[in-house]
Amino acid sequence: MTATVQYSRIIGTGSYLPDEIVTNNDLAQRLAKKGVETSDEWIVSRTGIKQRHIADDSTKTSDLAVKAAQNALASAGKTAADLDLIILATSTPDFVFPSTACMVQAKLGNRGAAAFDVQAVCSGFVYALTTADSFIKAGRARCALVIGAEVFSRILDWQDRGTCVLFGDGAGAVVLQASDEPGIQAAQLHADGSLTNILCVPGSVAHGQVTGDPFLRMDGQAVFKQAVSVLEQSARDTVAEAGLELSDIDWLIPHQANLRILTFLAKKLGGSMDKLVVTVDQHANTSAASVPLALDQACRDGRIKSGHEVLMQGVGGGFTWGSVVARM
Structure with a gap:
């Protein structure tokens, strides 16, 4: 007897942003007090970013993740008790251990579901979603919560104009459920560890102290060059794996790092700019949270529809990258 092919489908989305909105002008005033010069025009012209949300000192990654998770569960018509898998993508966990996913599980009131973190920085949500899809297709889970959540403001060097203006805090989540109908149609993940130094936080905790550099460091030009190259090829390969053409894609949601990267990618793929979901102007780069935040916004405002x-x-x-094609 042939086993029924099992698929996974996104049945709910959710997101959450800290209350404090910091505009470019606000940030410029704050940085001026530290002797760092920038302006709204300088930031917008290079990145497309106009504002970002910043968490207060009492808010942890798990707090943002729980809010996004609750919104996703409500959207899906599910409760925490329905979950048998929780995967959280983050580079800014609450603790060294236990995983932030376990902290979220406890705050949601779930017991018994497998729960773990994925660390792939800005590719984290795509990595986590692909992992959850694999669990469901293997019959190891039926209802998964996949979250991307970050408080990147905690690892920024506010004296480094080249990086501190780029990032924000937030969380996004989806509920993924086993289905007889295709949802996640294709996924590809990649990494090249030889490029570690172009984007990293080269510090660690040892013997009760921080060793090395605890702040985010980035070679912006190198990251831009790699990003546009690997994203284009990844898009083409994953769409082909799904048995589709690029023209079949209704919406493109790349990692929201820089408006230049987004527009360049859309043009390279031959798609209309109207198909590109952009939130980087309002959220800045929220790392693992950026894709689910953008997905939730486009679902809730009615742009993304069933099918x-x-x-x-x-x-x-990492350097990491990956793509997922999903039928909503």
Whole structure:
């Protein structure tokens, strides 16, 4: 007897952003007090970013993740008790251990579901979604919560104009459920560890102290060059794996790092700019949270509808990248 092929489908989305909105002008005033010069025009012209949300000192990654998770569960018509898998993508965990996923599980009131973190920086959500899809297709889970959550403001050097203006805090989540109908149609993940130094936080905790550099460091030009190259090829390969053409994709949701990267990618793929979901102007770069934040916004404002084909892409430190094609 042939076993029924098992698929996974996204049945709910959710997101959450800290209350404090910091505009470019606000940030410029704060940085001026530290002797760092920048302006709204300088930031917008290079990145497309106009503002970002910043978490207060009492808010942890798990707090943002729980809010996004609750919104996703409500959207899906599910409760925490329905979950048998929780995967959280983050580079800014609450603790060294236990995993932030376990902290979220406890705060949601779930007991018994497998729970773990994925660390692939800005590719984290795509990595986590692909992992959850594999669990469901293997019959190891039926209802998964996949979250991307970050408080990147905690690892920024506010004296480094080249990086501190780029990032924000936030969380996004989806509920993924076993289905007889295709949802996640294709996924590809990649990494090149030889490029570690172009984007990293080269510090660690040892013997009760921070050793090395605890702040985010980035070679912006190198990251841009790699990002546009690998995202284009990844998009083409993953869409082909799904048995689709690029013209079949209704929405493109790349990692929201820089508007220049987004527009360049859309043009390289031959798609209309109207198919590109952009939130980097409002959220800045929220690392693993950027793709699910953008997905949730486009679902809630009615752009993404049932049956639409969505291409989600991540690229980030590691150096990591990947793509997922999902029918909503």
